[in-house]
Amino acid sequence: MIEYMQLFLGTSFSSKSPREIQILKDHLFCINTDGMIEKIVSPAEPDYQPLLDTYQDQDNFHRLAEGQYFLPGFIDLHVHAPQWAQSGTALDIPLYDWLNTYTFPLESKFSDLDFAKKIYDDVVDTLLANGTTTALYFATVHKEASLLLAQICAEKGQRGLVGKVVMDDPQGNPENYRDTDTHTALVDTEEFILAVKELAKSTKQGVYPVVTPRFIPSCTNEALQGLGDLAAKYDTYIQSHCSESDWAHGYVQERFQKNDAFALHDFGLLRDKSVMAHCNFLDEDDVNLFAETGTAIAHCPISNAYFANSVIPIAHFHAKGVEIGLGSDISGGFSPSLFDNIRQAVMSSRMLEDGVNPSLPAQERGLLGSRITIDESFYLATAGGGESLSLPIGRIQENYAWDVQIIDTKIPSARLPIFDGNEDLHDVFQKMMYLARPENIREVWVQGEKVHSR
Ligand SMILES: [Zn+2]
Numbered sequence: 462m463i464e465y466m467q468l469f470l471g472t473s474f475s476s477k478s479p480r481e482i483q484i485l486k487d488h489l490f491c492i493n494t495d496g497m498i499e500k501i502v503s504p505a506e507p508d509y510q511p512l513l514d515t516y517q518d519q520d521n522f523h524r525l526a527e528g529q530y531f532l533p534g535f536i537d538l539h540v541h542a543p544q545w546a547q548s549g550t551a552l553d554i555p556l557y558d559w560l561n562t563y564t565f566p567l568e569s570k571f572s573d574l575d576f577a578k579k580i581y582d583d584v585v586d587t588l589l590a591n592g593t594t595t596a597l598y599f600a601t602v603h604k605e606a607s608l609l610l611a612q613i614c615a616e617k618g619q620r621g622l623v624g625k626v627v628m629d630d631p632q633g634n635p636e637n638y639r640d641t642d643t644h645t646a647l648v649d650t651e652e653f654i655l656a657v658k659e660l661a662k663s664t665k666q667g668v669y670p671v672v673t674p675r676f677i678p679s680c681t682n683e684a685l686q687g688l689g690d691l692a693a694k695y696d697t698y699i700q701s702h703c704s705e706s707d708w709a710h711g712y713v714q715e716r717f718q719k720n721d722a723f724a725l726h727d728f729g730l731l732r733d734k735s736v737m738a739h740c741n742f743l744d745e746d747d748v749n750l751f752a753e754t755g756t757a758i759a760h761c762p763i764s765n766a767y768f769a770n771s772v773i774p775i776a777h778f779h780a781k782g783v784e785i786g787l788g789s790d791i792s793g794g795f796s797p798s799l800f801d802n803i804r805q806a807v808m809s810s811r812m813l814e815d816g817v818n819p820s821l822p823a824q825e826r827g828l829l830g831s832r833i834t835i836d837e838s839f840y841l842a843t844a845g846g847g848e849s850l851s852l853p854i855g856r857i858q859e860n861y862a863w864d865v866q867i868i869d870t871k872i873p874s875a876r877l878p879i880f881d882g883n884e885d886l887h888d889v890f891q892k893m894m895y896l897a898r899p900e901n902i903r904e905v906w907v908q909g910e911k912v913h914s915r
Contacts, residue, residue, distance in 0.1 A: 465499065466909055467492040467863070468516040471525030474890050475533055475857040476844040479779065482836050484886050485857070489513070490531070492863045496665060496909025501859055528871035528879070530893065533855050534594025534864035534905060535799035536846025538759035539700070539738040539788025541599045542610055542623075543568050543577075545584035548792040552767050556706065559768075561635065564792075568601045568626075569638040577606035581613045584791070588619065589913045591798045592866035592902050595620040595846065595854055597700060597736055597759070597788075599673055602626050602640050604649040611657050615664040618912035620864070622698055622850070624673025625653040627688060633679045640684075647687040654695050666862070666908035667852075669698055676702035677724060678712050689729025698850070699730050700759075703737035707770045710742040722747035722756075731756045736849055738788060741765065741773040748781050757784035757849030760841060762805040764790035772813040775806065775841075776833050786846030787838075800897050803838040835894045867904040868893050875900040 469490040477483035489512055491500040502509050516522040525531070544564060551563045571577045588596055596614075600607035600623055607625035614621025627650060629640040640646035650672065657670035672692040674680045680688075692699050704710045704721040717724040722743060725731050733755035740758045743751065751758065760775055779785055787802050788794075796802065810833045816826025847855030854862050870877040870889065875898045879889060893901070905913035 463499075465491045465516075465521070466494045466496070467521045467523065468512065469523045469525070469531070470513070471529065471531055472886065473531035473857040473865075474886075476836075476840040476855075479837055479840045479845070480834065482839070482887060482890060484890070486886065490857070490863070492909045494909075496863050496907075497853075498857065498859050498861050498863055501857075525867065526869075529867055529869045529903065530889070531857060531865045532592070532868055532893070533843040533857050534866055534907065535592050535842045536595040536786055536850065536855050537588065537593045537789050537799055538597045538736050538757070538786040538846055538849060539599075539761050539790050540584075540588070540596050541791055541793075542581055542584050543571050543601050544792035545587070545797070546580045548797070549795040550792075552795065556708070556768050565635050565638045571601040571603050571606040574606055574609060577603075577609055578613070581606075581610045584797075585613050585617050585619050585621075587797050589617065589905050590899055590902065590915070591800070592905060593619075593797075593799060594864040594866075594905060594907045594912075595622070595850070595852070597622045597671065597698070597850070599624055599626055599675075599700070602628060602638065602646075604653050607653055608656050608660075611660055611668050611670075615660055615668045618666060618907050618910050620666045620668070620854070620907060622669040622671050623657065624671035624700055625650055626673050626675050627684055628675045628679035629684045630679055630681045639679075643681055643683045643687070646684055647691065650688065651691055654691065654697060658695070665910065670695070671698040671700050673699075674701045674730070676705075676709065677716070677721060678709065682728075685728040685730065692732065692734070693729055697734065699732065699735040701725065701730065701737055703740050704742040704747070705739035705769055706741070720744060720747050722750050726750060726754065733851060736786070738790065739765065739769055739773070740778075741769045741771045743778065748778055748783060752782040755784065757786060759788035759849070760785055760806060761788040761790035761794055762802055762809045763796055764788075764793035765809065766805070768793050772809045772831075774813065774828060774831055775810060776831050779837075784845065784849045785841055786849040787842040798899070799842045800894070803835070803842050803894060806838045806841065807833060807835055835891055839894060863906055863909045865906050866902050868897055868901050869903045870901065872900055872903070877901070
């Protein structure tokens with residue numbers, strides 16, 4: 462019999478398709494030394510009992526208690542790690558003031574590595590405790606502090622994709638917080654890419670460098686082209702913001718006489734490994750370009766309620782074949798929890814479908830066909846994120862990484878309202894989606910290693 466590193470017994474929920482949840486009741490999950498799910502065995506299969514007999518008295522056997530369930534770990538496709546220090550503040554002021562009074566002064570402090578370590582340690586711990594096993598991070602313009610964030614992810618066992626932010630245009634950025642000049646921005650980015658690739662060699666769960674122009678308004682054409690070239694040279698991920706708000710959308714139109722998507726594409730910044738945050742104002746041609754190039758959208762529903770001037774038609778974009786995942790957008794979004802963002806994505810889509818202005822007649826108020834279900838929203842936070850990153854993550858399925866959260870529905874301080882021992886499991890799933898809090902997340906595993914427990 463093959464030796465597995467870990468064997469788990471319990472019930473899992475995972476996406477079978479964007480609309481369907483697959484429930485595996487009382488299955489065995491066999492994890493190999495690489496931290497991958499090598500085999501899933503149902504109670505009806507002949508090797509179920511022999512496996513159970515072999516493993517059940519060993520230390521590497523884990524049987525879930527009654528009321529506990531496996532979910533895939535969440536994939537947060539858009540987090541500004543430094544902004545964790547200001548999460549929940551200043552969301553009532555306009556974007557311009559939010560950036561200049563709060564965000565840029567805060568991010569400029571990450572030249573101090575002691576300060577950076579304090580915040581980055583805490584944000585990685587917090588995201589893990591909220592079930593986020595993979596995160597796509599914006600750091601700051603500082604090369605050393607950005608590398609520190611990658612090292613902290615590596616140490617704590619989170620799968621981190623980290624970008625040193627580029628903002629080199631003296632016109633578009635504050636004097637005390639930007640790259641020294643375009644040349645330095647590109648040299649720093651290249652050194653950062655090489656350092657993270659080196660770190661990745663000793664990191665089981667993976668850590669990845671990400672080419673990160675903040676957004677078009679903060680970058681010169683030379684920097685955008687240079688970053689596109691670096692991404693091609695080293696085959697890296699790319700992240701930025703795209704068509705987020707009326708202002709950003711209008712700015713790019715004025716500078717390039719085209720939409721964000723086509724402007725980014727001209728600089729080589731749309732590729733299979735690209736993830737663009739927000740994308741609320743994509744038009745039909747932009748959406749087709751995203752689908753053709755394999756560029757993914759990081760949908761950040763909480764943040765959008767504050768800064769995007771609109772609700773993104775996610776159901777429509779998904780139907781056009783664009784890869785979409787969820788992002789917390791800390792701290793444009795206040796919550797480090799993708800559970801909160803799953804809920805908001807559903808609620809925002811309902812409001813887009815029905816419309817929100819009661820003085821309009823019902824038939825003119827909304828956008829028909831816009832709603833997504835809780836199952837679809839869960840898909841975005843898990844399998845959709847994995848597809849966006851082209852990594853075998855986000856599903857509890859053979860040949861995927863063992864990245865899971867163990868949800869305890871019976872924890873005394875946060876017991877879910879489940880009163881029938883034989884309650885339909887899809888109903889239990891929906892209750893977890895809407896009601897689970899961090900207290901319910903008993904354990905988090907990444908690549909077969911336990912990285913959080915409570
Ligand atoms: Zn953002």
